[in-house]
Amino acid sequence: MADLSEFSLEGKNAWVTGASYGIGFNIAKAFVKAGAKTVVFNARSKESLQVGLDNYKAAGITNVKGYLCDVTDEKGVKELVEKIHQEVGQIDILVNNAGIIKRIPMHEMARAEFQEVIDIDLVAPYICASAVLPEMMERREGKIINICSMMSELGRETVSAYAAAKGGLKMLTRNICSEYGEYNIQCNAIGPGYIATPQTAPLRERQPDGSRHPFDSFICAKTPAGRWLDPEELGGPAVFLASKASDAVNGHILYVDGGILAYIGKQPK
Ligand code: NAP
Ligand code: GCO
Numbered sequence: 001m002a003d004l005s006e007f008s009l010e011g012k013n014a015w016v017t018g019a020s021y022g023i024g025f026n027i028a029k030a031f032v033k034a035g036a037k038t039v040v041f042n043a044r045s046k047e048s049l050q051v052g053l054d055n056y057k058a059a060g061i062t063n064v065k066g067y068l069c070d071v072t073d074e075k076g077v078k079e080l081v082e083k084i085h086q087e088v089g090q091i092d093i094l095v096n097n098a099g100i101i102k103r104i105p106m107h108e109m110a111r112a113e114f115q116e117v118i119d120i121d122l123v124a125p126y127i128c129a130s131a132v133l134p135e136m137m138e139r140r141e142g143k144i145i146n147i148c149s150m151m152s153e154l155g156r157e158t159v160s161a162y163a164a165a166k167g168g169l170k171m172l173t174r175n176i177c178s179e180y181g182e183y184n185i186q187c188n189a190i191g192p193g194y195i196a197t198p199q200t201a202p203l204r205e206r207q208p209d210g211s212r213h214p215f216d217s218f219i220c221a222k223t224p225a226g227r228w229l230d231p232e233e234l235g236g237p238a239v240f241l242a243s244k245a246s247d248a249v250n251g252h253i254l255y256v257d258g259g260i261l262a263y264i265g266k267q268p269k
Pocket of ligand 1: 072192
């Protein structure tokens with residue numbers, strides 16, 4: 001019988017990037033419930049930072065610190081990590097959550113648009129992980145969790161840059177595992193399925209005639225439970241990968257997709 005205390009994050013500091021709302025916010029909330037000492041989040045705008053601070057306050061979370069930082073800004077990230085070390089302490093857990101998607105047919109996508117997705121969804125996790133690794137290596141302990149996607153395994157129309165980034169993030173996860181496992185640092189990923197957050201809101205919008213968005217119906221047919229997942233449902237898997245309970249798990253992509261990857265899809269009526 002596993003000792004449940006191994007799932008505790010008691011005394012741990014966690015930095016969840018881009019966690020003002022959505023999946024990151026719910027992961028940070030779950031970390032607090034699991035006993036984290038302090039959760040840190042960053043936002044790339046004052047507006048988003050304030051939204052985050054308001055959301056944590058509304059959730060009754062006081063052991064949280066928010067900072068203004070764009071995860072693609074290498075100098076800014078290094079300065080942020082120094083500031084966290086000074087104001088909060090060691091970073092025990094990093095969650096590379098910040099991410100964007102652009103849904104544009106590839107042949108119509110400008111290079112700058114493609115590059116922006118790659119920079120935020122793939123280069124930034126490298127920047128943030130590289131910034132926290134030296135201190136984790138010194139302490140010979142650390143947890144890095146990258147937020148991958150169904151598009152780490154599957155493609156679909158209009159998301160070429162996103163799929164390329166998330167596919168790359170899967171391999172970056174495995175390479176950090178390979179390169180830093182000897183320092184007792186575990187790097188794993190969560191691959192969420194289709195989660196009801198602002199990022200997927202356009203795919204769930206009611207049509208002008210009041211009918212469901214075709215993609216909404218499509219995803220529910222592709223998910224065994226026949227529903228979109230709630231961002232809160234990522235909290236438990238994230239706590240597991242952030243805790244001692246997963247010390248022997250490394251380089252793993254934990255798909256929290258309700259079974260999408262296992263299912264051919266419901267036959268249309
Ligand atoms: P979301 O609602 O769009 O939230 C993304 C967050 O990342 C926002 O707070 C955003 O800040 C922040 N962000 C974006 N670029 C940033 C940057 N350069 N620097 C700092 N923060 C930045 O997305 P979500 O649905 O919660 O998704 C979170 C992560 O899960 C993403 O990596 C996404 O690819 C991944 N994911 C989502 C789903 C899903 O179905 N929702 C499924 C699989 C994977 P702003 O407010 O400034 O935009
Ligand atoms: C899309 C969606 C997906 C989800 C997620 C699936 O347009 O297909 O936005 O990409 O965000 O990544 O796991």
